[in-house]
Amino acid sequence: MNETERVWEAELASHELLGTPSEREHARILRLALRLCDAPAGAIIFREGGPRTLLGPAAEASAAALDALAHRVMEAGAPQLASAPRLEAGIPLTTPGGATLGALCVLDPRAGAPPLAADRAASLHEGLLDLARIVMDQLGERRRALDQARMERDARLLRRWMAVAAEATDLESSARSAALALCEATGALTCQLWQRLGGKEPSARFLGGWSDSSFGLPDDPGAQRNLTISAPNSPTLRALREERQIIVTDVTTEDWASNPLLGPAAQRGLRSLMVSPFRLEAQGFALLIGLGEGRSNFNELSQLLDQAVSVLRPILRRIRNEDEARLMRRVVEATSDVVLITEAEPVDTPGPRIVYANPAFERETGYTQAEVLGLTPRLLQGAGTSAKARRNIRNALEAWKPVRQAVLNYRKDGSSFWSDLRISPVADSEGWFTHWVSVQRDVTLEREAEIARAEALAERDAMLARLPGVLFRFERQPDGRWFRRYASAQLEALTGFTPAEATQLGWFQAHAHPDDCDRIMALPDATIGQPESTTEFRFRHKDGRWLWIRGIQRGQVTPAGVPELMSIWTDITREKQLAEQLAHSAKLAQLGEVTTGMAHELNQPLATISMAADIMLLQLDGNDPALAPMRDRLEKIIGQTARMANLIDHMRIFGRAENLPAAPLQLRQVIHDALEMLNSKLTLSAVRVTQEVEAELPPVLGIAIPLEQVLMNLIANACDAYHAQSPEGGGERMIRLRAWRAGGEVRLEVRDAAGGIPADILPRIFEPFFTTKPEGQGTGLGLSISYGIIQDMGGRLAAENVPGGTAFTISLPAA
Numbered sequence: 001m002n003e004t005e006r007v008w009e010a011e012l013a014s015h016e017l018l019g020t021p022s023e024r025e026h027a028r029i030l031r032l033a034l035r036l037c038d039a040p041a042g043a044i045i046f047r048e049g050g051p052r053t054l055l056g057p058a059a060e061a062s063a064a065a066l067d068a069l070a071h072r073v074m075e076a077g078a079p080q081l082a083s084a085p086r087l088e089a090g091i092p093l094t095t096p097g098g099a100t101l102g103a104l105c106v107l108d109p110r111a112g113a114p115p116l117a118a119d120r121a122a123s124l125h126e127g128l129l130d131l132a133r134i135v136m137d138q139l140g141e142r143r144r145a146l147d148q149a150r151m152e153r154d155a156r157l158l159r160r161w162m163a164v165a166a167e168a169t170d171l172e173s174s175a176r177s178a179a180l181a182l183c184e185a186t187g188a189l190t191c192q193l194w195q196r197l198g199g200k201e202p203s204a205r206f207l208g209g210w211s212d213s214s215f216g217l218p219d220d221p222g223a224q225r226n227l228t229i230s231a232p233n234s235p236t237l238r239a240l241r242e243e244r245q246i247i248v249t250d251v252t253t254e255d256w257a258s259n260p261l262l263g264p265a266a267q268r269g270l271r272s273l274m275v276s277p278f279r280l281e282a283q284g285f286a287l288l289i290g291l292g293e294g295r296s297n298f299n300e301l302s303q304l305l306d307q308a309v310s311v312l313r314p315i316l317r318r319i320r321n322e323d324e325a326r327l328m329r330r331v332v333e334a335t336s337d338v339v340l341i342t343e344a345e346p347v348d349t350p351g352p353r354i355v356y357a358n359p360a361f362e363r364e365t366g367y368t369q370a371e372v373l374g375l376t377p378r379l380l381q382g383a384g385t386s387a388k389a390r391r392n393i394r395n396a397l398e399a400w401k402p403v404r405q406a407v408l409n410y411r412k413d414g415s416s417f418w419s420d421l422r423i424s425p426v427a428d429s430e431g432w433f434t435h436w437v438s439v440q441r442d443v444t445l446e447r448e449a450e451i452a453r454a455e456a457l458a459e460r461d462a463m464l465a466r467l468p469g470v471l472f473r474f475e476r477q478p479d480g481r482w483f484r485r486y487a488s489a490q491l492e493a494l495t496g497f498t499p500a501e502a503t504q505l506g507w508f509q510a511h512a513h514p515d516d517c518d519r520i521m522a523l524p525d526a527t528i529g530q531p532e533s534t535t536e537f538r539f540r541h542k543d544g545r546w547l548w549i550r551g552i553q554r555g556q557v558t559p560a561g562v563p564e565l566m567s568i569w570t571d572i573t574r575e576k577q578l579a580e581q582l583a584h585s586a587k588l589a590q591l592g593e594v595t596t597g598m599a600h601e602l603n604q605p606l607a608t609i610s611m612a613a614d615i616m617l618l619q620l621d622g623n624d625p626a627l628a629p630m631r632d633r634l635e636k637i638i639g640q641t642a643r644m645a646n647l648i649d650h651m652r653i654f655g656r657a658e659n660l661p662a663a664p665l666q667l668r669q670v671i672h673d674a675l676e677m678l679n680s681k682l683t684l685s686a687v688r689v690t691q692e693v694e695a696e697l698p699p700v701l702g703i704a705i706p707l708e709q710v711l712m713n714l715i716a717n718a719c720d721a722y723h724a725q726s727p728e729g730g731g732e733r734m735i736r737l738r739a740w741r742a743g744g745e746v747r748l749e750v751r752d753a754a755g756g757i758p759a760d761i762l763p764r765i766f767e768p769f770f771t772t773k774p775e776g777q778g779t780g781l782g783l784s785i786s787y788g789i790i791q792d793m794g795g796r797l798a799a800e801n802v803p804g805g806t807a808f809t810i811s812l813p814a815a
Helices: 003-014 024-037 065-074 118-167 171-186 235-242 253-257 296-336 359-365 387-397 445-466 490-495 505-511 512-519 523-527 571-620 627-655 665-676 679-685 704-725 784-792
Strands: 041-046 052-055 080-082 087-094 099-106 192-199 203-211 246-248 272-280 283-291 338-343 354-357 405-409 416-427 433-441 470-476 484-487 533-540 546-557 563-571 663-665 687-693 698-700 734-741 747-751 796-802 803-814
Touching: 003 052, 003 065, 024 052, 024 099, 024 118, 065 080, 065 087, 065 099, 080 118, 080 563, 087 118, 099 118, 171 192, 171 203, 192 235, 192 246, 192 665, 203 235, 203 283, 235 246, 235 272, 235 283, 253 512, 272 296, 272 484, 283 296, 338 359, 387 405, 387 416, 416 445, 445 571, 470 490, 470 523, 484 627, 490 563, 505 512, 512 523, 523 533, 523 546, 523 563, 546 571, 663 665, 663 704, 665 679, 665 687, 665 704, 665 734, 679 687, 679 704, 687 704, 698 704, 698 803, 704 734, 704 784, 704 803, 784 803
Parallel strands: 687 734
Antiparallel strands: 041 052, 041 099, 080 087, 087 099, 192 203, 192 283, 246 272, 272 283, 338 354, 338 433, 405 416, 416 433, 470 484, 470 563, 533 546, 546 563, 663 698, 734 747, 747 803, 796 803
């Protein structure tokens, strides 16, 4: 049925023309029309579903022709009049709103009649129009009378529903009364109220209603209140799921089989269903009515259902609220916790007044409800009640915020008890806070146990704090994995991690050095039944630096048969660093001893070579141009032997540089000596060094050999960076040395263009044992030792990324 057809049907229904036989008044009108036209057949025909009245001796024989004429008139919506070859006249029956409901038709099937004269045709046209108006006027009067009757019926129904709402005491009787009123008003055979149930599978529960006694069901379908339906395609569940009204115009076996309350009715005249869903907050409901034969005024019934829903909704809400209130009161009175309700104000003295106290209050405090109504809960406070607890509660009350507070209260007999107090504000429907509700639980035993446990833990922690490291306790689980049960508080000072963080799964693996992790993870199983063992490993601090840890562990099996491991961690990072520094110093001392021993052996041959070259140079004729190449070679021999002697002497001093006093130094000389020592490395690395030393640069206060050591380390690192960046070359490699005065200090910068240091690594390059070089190519102590050397001289060593590379800056006080 399209929209136009629905409009026509609604118009016919509003005039009560649907499903009705021929009308007596229509026959009287037709007699006048046949007499006016002198025709043997006439009809007043309405659209499908409406009445059809035929009149005249030739009406039955001409029924098909009359139907066709009526159809043409209704489709055109305009009068039609023809006199040849036979008389055909049709006038549309149109409502004031412009809807064509039917047609008044006159037909003379006799052939051979002469054509009508113009004045005769006009007279017939006007007469038939008047008769059509009479038909529509009669229908208009009927509609007004029907509307009046409907209004009176709706008013009676509304009064009955209002009475139901006022008298409602429980859901079942209210649903029955409202359903009965709706059935009587609409002529429905049954009316049912359903509630949607939660869960994955859709279902609904019967709440109440009314059914005609012919259904063969109990007079009170509320007796079926535990009935549920779960067929997804049932009209009720479809309406609830799709949240729209469902109309079933022809009830099928599938429709009534899904609802046992409809089964008997289907055999006793049930033909159509209407289901209207509605919501009460988040809960879904559906109101169903079942109709008998001939009821098709669904638009009108839909309006009545909407009215019924508007009445049922507040009834359901009130009954639900009352049921919830009764349930909550029973719960509050049955609970073992103290429940107090007070007025919202005043917060100041004397405080909010008590308006309700449950039976647990009397059992707990010794005060009866009659004794405390109108008083403040502060009567439970006493000398031992903490001022901080009172202040916390007051601050929450002033801010209208919930609060939870452990508080020491006092009973009527003066004995004290600890209470876990929870206070929350209660607002009315407008959002204004009107009351406070507090729930109190006696936690005296728990509090005493908590205090005893806290004392025991404090004693344990004090004992553990005297240990030289961090204590761990591990247990092996049934699946073979080890679980960290305890970590002492010193863990945070050692590693930056809290004991709680250390108990998380995978914590150790995430921070242990990859080269040490597997070895340490295998220790617990290997330790059980073995003597105490010691191991060393690297572990990343929370701030990212690496620590060296020494772990001392001992495994055992508890009386319950559970393997456990006790381990103590101590930080040996400084110990490792000092050991590396000591080894470095030993190497320097050994170098000094070797160079001292070699100096005598090397210096004598070098002196002989130098002297022989000097004598030969003196014996050559300085004026002979042919001897110039030989003179140049001899001069080079003399220069190189002098350089070798200086280098041997410098290495001897370099190896014995410890404990030298600070003295004024010329940076030019320090740079020169460092470059002399690194000449071979620079040549092999294909690195060119440029120098930019400020004129008249003042001396600095320091120690020459350690300062050379720092400068050599920085230059060597730059060469290594170039090699790592491009081992095969591919561009000029240059190190720029720049020295200048800045206020009261002198600065020396070593800058390369080897790509720079990653930003996440740069802050950590001075940490001990931190290195970016491959395994075996660095100890991670070079920059750390250099940093310490410059600090001992009263200066600073800093690094930063610059365009294309890295710049290290040494700052020393001017002498």
